[in-house]
Structures are given as C-alpha cells and as structure tokens.
Amino acid sequence: MCCPSATLAVWSSAWLHGAAASDNALDALLAWGEAHEVVAAEQNAAEAFGLPVTGDVPATPAQLLAALRRLGVTDALLVLPVPGDVRGLGGGGPFTEAALRTGEAVALAGLGYGVVPQAIAEGLVRWTVYRMASVTPPEYLGIAEAEHNLTDAIRDSAGALQALDVARDRPGVRAELSARLKATPAPAWPAGTPGRALRVLQRAEEIGAILALAHADEPGGALSASAANQRADALRPLADAVRAARRAAVNDAVRVFADQANRS
Numbered sequence: 001m002c003c004p005s006a007t008l009a010v011w012s013s014a015w016l017h018g019a020a021a022s023d024n025a026l027d028a029l030l031a032w033g034e035a036h037e038v039v040a041a042e043q044n045a046a047e048a049f050g051l052p053v054t055g056d057v058p059a060t061p062a063q064l065l066a067a068l069r070r071l072g073v074t075d076a077l078l079v080l081p082v083p084g085d086v087r088g089l090g091g092g093g094p095f096t097e098a099a100l101r102t103g104e105a106v107a108l109a110g111l112g113y114g115v116v117p118q119a120i121a122e123g124l125v126r127w128t129v130y131r132m133a134s135v136t137p138p139e140y141l142g143i144a145e146a147e148h149n150l151t152d153a154i155r156d157s158a159g160a161l162q163a164l165d166v167a168r169d170r171p172g173v174r175a176e177l178s179a180r181l182k183a184t185p186a187p188a189w190p191a192g193t194p195g196r197a198l199r200v201l202q203r204a205e206e207i208g209a210i211l212a213l214a215h216a217d218e219p220g221g222a223l224s225a226s227a228a229n230q231r232a233d234a235l236r237p238l239a240d241a242v243r244a245a246r247r248a249a250v251n252d253a254v255r256v257f258a259d260q261a262n263r264s
Contacts, residue, residue: 004032004117005104006250009078013254014190017261026061033125038064041094041130049129074258075110077138078250080243088138095130109137146248147200153241160234194256201249204242211239
C-alpha cells in the first residue's frame with residue numbers, strides 16, 4: 001500500500017464489513033511502525049470517538065477501530081492532498097493543515113471527521129482525529145478512469161521529456177529503482193481485495209518510485225534553469241495521475257468491501 005492512511009482505510013473497511021479479523025487489521029499497521037497511538041485534536045473529537053485529547057495518555061488503534069464501528073462508519077476513504085488540491089478535506093482548518101503536512105489522511109465524511117497519521121519518532125506513528133471544517137465527500141474517480149489517465153500521463157510525460165532532451169539513462173538506475181521499491185513497506189491486503197485495485201496501485205507505486213528518482217536527480221540533464229522548470233512541468237501531470245490512481249485504487253477496495261456486505 002502507498003501509505004499508512006491507505007492501510008487504515010482498506011483494512012478498517014474490511015473489518016467493519018466482516019471480511020477481516022481485527023487482529024489482522026491491527027497487524028497490517030505494523031508495516032508502518034512498531035507502535036501506534038491514537039489521540040483527538042480537540043474536545044469535540046475526543047467525546048465523539050471516546051479518545052483522549054492530544055497531551056493525555058494516548059489510546060490504541062484497537063480503540064479507534066471500536067469507535068469506528070460504534071459510530072457506524074462506512075466511508076473511510078483515502079485522501080492525498082497537495083497544495084492547490086485539498087479535495088475531500090472539507091475546507092480549511094486544523095484537519096486540512098495536518099493532512100497537507102503529511103500528504104495523506106483518512107476522511108470520514110459521513111461523520112464530519114478525519115484521521116491523520118504522523119511519524120513522531122522512529123517506529124512510532126500517532127493517529128490524530130480531527131473535526132472537519134465542513135463535510136465534503138471526496139470527489140469520486142472510477143478506477144477505470146484513473147488507470148486510463150495514468151496510462152495517458154505516462155505517454156504524454158515521456159514525449160515531453162524527450163522533446164526537452166532531458167530524459168537520459170543513468171548508471172545503476174535500475175538497481176536504484178529496485179532498491180527503492182523493496183524499501184517501501186508492503187503490508188498484506190485483506191482477502192477479497194479487488195485484483196484491479198491491486199494492479200493499479202502496483203503500477204502507481206512503480207511510477208511513483210521512478211518520479212522520486214527523477215526528482216532526486218535534479219536537474220536531470222537540463223541545460224538551464226528554464227529547461228529544469230519545463231522538466232518539472234512535464235512531470236507534474238504524471239505525479240498528479242499517480243496520486244489519483246492511488247486514491248482511486250484504495251477507495252475502490254473500500255467500496256467493494258462495503259458492497260459485498262450489503263449484498264450478504
């Protein structure tokens with residue numbers, strides 16, 4: 001999975017809809033840290049979820065899962081905000097600010113709350129529950145459309161880079177890419193996760209790793225500052241498509257588990 005929020009969104013959905021055991025859901029989080037704690041950002045969130053506020057003795061992920069079930073959550077969806085694109089975060093406020101800092105969150109639009117993870121020490125992840133400034137359901141993007149857009153973005157970005165003469169081979173790049181992919185945490189997926197979602201997410205992860213290498217190799221063969229800016233512009237649509245594909249794949253899995261439960 002691409003991030004801790006993706007893990008929580010998919011596994012909590014599987015557990016809430018009877019497709020996974022709570023122990024398995026909690027174990028999946030361990031790929032992102034040896035220890036996890038949960039707090040509420042303010043008193044309203046603390047009372048709604050039965051959690052301590054920041055600064056008090058934190059709760060456990062098991063208590064968060066129990067709160068999600070008690071509150072009847074059915075729409076724990078992944079959001080991957082960046083500056084200029086905060087769709088699904090419900091406007092401004094502390095939740096949006098925290099999600100932008102980490103680049104990820106789980107939106108509980110039906111409740112008007114969101115959850116943001118943050119690595120606060122080596123091996124320790126803190127999940128903070130925030131109240132949304134306003135309730136805005138994440139924009140729906142079908143997985144088929146997201147996959148198609150990713151394919152188009154790969155083709156368009158490759159053509160733009162070739163036109164700028166900044167795409168070049170780098171000694172050892174394949175080994176670097178392989179090492180980066182192997183270093184990415186890979187928690188297990190719940191049984192019943194749709195195959196197409198897994199395929200799209202895997203492809204997005206591979207392209208994301210390539211983008212990370214490209215940005216680490218600045219100026220990437222560009223001959224001038226203006227060419228470097230053009231190169232960044234050429235890669236931006238691909239980065240946006242990768243982010244959209246990750247979000248669509250994870251949220252498709254969430255919907256599948258909910259649909260399976262509704263049909264049972």
